[in-house]
Amino acid sequence: xxxxxxSPATLSxxxxxxxxxxxxxxxxxxxxxxxxxxxxGQAPRLLIFDATNRATDVPARFSGRGSGTDFTLTISSLEPxxxxxxxCQQRYNWPLCSFGQGTRLEIK
Amino acid sequence: EVQLVQSGAEVKKPGESLRISCKGSGYGFxxxxxxxxxxxxxxxxxxxxxxxPADSNTRxxxxxxxxVTISVDKxxxxxxxxxxxxxxxxxxxxYCAKAxxxxxxxxxxxxxxxxxxx
Numbered sequence: 001x002x003x004x005x006x007s008p009a010t011l012s013x014x015x016x017x018x019x020x021x022x023x024x025x026x027x028x029x030x031x032x033x034x035x036x037x038x039x040x041g042q043a044p045r046l047l048i049f050d051a052t053n054r055a056t057d058v059p060a061r062f063s064g065r066g067s068g069t070d071f072t073l074t075i076s077s078l079e080p081x082x083x084x085x086x087x088c089q090q091r092y093n094w095p096l097c098s099f100g101q102g103t104r105l106e107i108k
Numbered sequence: 109e110v111q112l113v114q115s116g117a118e119v120k121k122p123g124e125s126l127r128i129s130c131k132g133s134g135y136g137f138x139x140x141x142x143x144x145x146x147x148x149x150x151x152x153x154x155x156x157x158x159x160x161p162a163d164s165n166t167r168x169x170x171x172x173x174x175x176v177t178i179s180v181d182k183x184x185x186x187x188x189x190x191x192x193x194x195x196x197x198x199x200x201x202x203y204c205a206k207a208x209x210x211x212x213x214x215x216x217x218x219x220x221x222x223x224x225x226x
Contacts, residue, residue: 001170034212036153043203043216044145044153050210087153091211095141095158095167102152 002026004088004100012108019075021103023088028068032092035064035073038102039084047086048073075105083107110134112142112204112217119223120194127190128220130204137185138162141207144178144189147219148200158207159187194224 003026013019023033031051036044046055048064051071061076075082088100115129130142144156157168161180168178180187187204202220205213 032211036213038153043219044205044213045216046212046214049208049212055214085152089153089155089212094211095160095165096169097143097155097158097211098169099145099153099155 001096002029002090002092002098004090004098006086006088006100006103008103009101010104010106012106013078014108015078015080017078019073019078019082019105021073021075021086021105023066023071023073023100025069025071025090025092029090029092031067032090032094033064033066033071034089034091035062036087036089037082037084038087044087078105080107110206110215112206112215114202114204114217114220117221117223119225121226122195122224123193124224125190125192126194126222127188128202128222130187130189130217132185132187132206135206138182141211142180142187143205143207143213144176144187145203145205145213146172146200147203148197153203156189156202161185161187194222196224196226198222199224 007022033051035048038044065072091097138161143158146154156172157178159166204217206215208214
């Protein structure tokens with residue numbers, strides 16, 4: 001079973017700042033990683049797939065990097081609507097998959 | 109328009125059985141994997157399992173294997189998640205999600221709250 005570990009658990013920043021979220025896999029998963037955003041009371045939303053590709057209608061301030069075991073989601077110039085919980089998900093051994101435990105991005 | 113419409117909230121007692129549903133529309137239901145994802149109150153997302161409707165090929169997370177059953181009725185484009193004996197720890201929101209051709213979840217149902225309490 002592939003375990004994804006996200007850090008930090010909580011990130012406190014201000015609008016306009018840059019957020020850097022990390023996801024580490026317990027084994028190499030190539031680039032088979034996605035990032036999701038979840039706001040309170042809503043279903044998750046796909047932001048990034050295959051580590052670096054933005055999903056449809058995702059603003060350019062969201063970017064993903066990484067391969068192997070270490071991945072990063074960067075959100076530049078934070079907007080008020082970006083404060084949410086972010087999850088990484090791997091699909092390296094599809095149809096098995098797994099999620100990280102999440103990073104809460106909160107307003108400082 | 110792609111839609112995944114889930115059944116409504118349920119309140120059950122420990123030991124009772126339950127089946128919740130997820131009806132897909134606006135896409136080729138049989139040729140897109142559907143997953144179930146659990147979110148316990150105040151917690152993160154947990155992958156429960158995934159089914160391929162065309163042949164009912166199903167895989168489960170080790171944490172949920174033997175605890176739930178995932179199935180599908182192709183004739184009505186509906187996937188199911190069921191329990192034979194609920195526990196309080198099953199209290200959660202359960203989402204269904206459709207995988208795209210690259211096996212990421214690009215569409216999600218609205219979620220179904222399951223509450224198990226005596």
